[in-house]
């Protein structure tokens with residue numbers, strides 16, 4: 020009996036999409052990239068690059084135009100005291116103000132998560148890895 024070999028998805032090469040030279044994408048910059056039919060918002064926050072699905076699931080506002088700030092939490096982990104967290108890493112939707120954590124794509128106050136993408140710098144180019 021011959022056993023069929025399963026495709027090795029880990030070694031499958033991933034598509035790389037160069038965005039722009041890193042020198043042209045400084046801290047605080049953001050850009051919207053279109054890959055096929057998908058728009059992706061890419062941010063440089065203190066030298067770290069983050070990429071998220073670029074449209075808000077509420078009413079499709081372009082998230083690359085959102086403000087970056089922190090947010091207030093008050094829960095069991097903070098002993099029910101209000102605490103300012105994730106300063107500069109909370110993306111506020113320009114549509115109606117939903118807040119997303121740029122690192123994880125998770126929405127604050129809602130059970131949803133934006134897709135995130137890996138970003139690397141290769142040979143001086145900021146590059147999306149899909």
Ligand code: FES
Pocket residue numbers: 075076077078079080112113114115116117
């Ligand atoms: S479109 Fe983003 S909160 Fe409404």
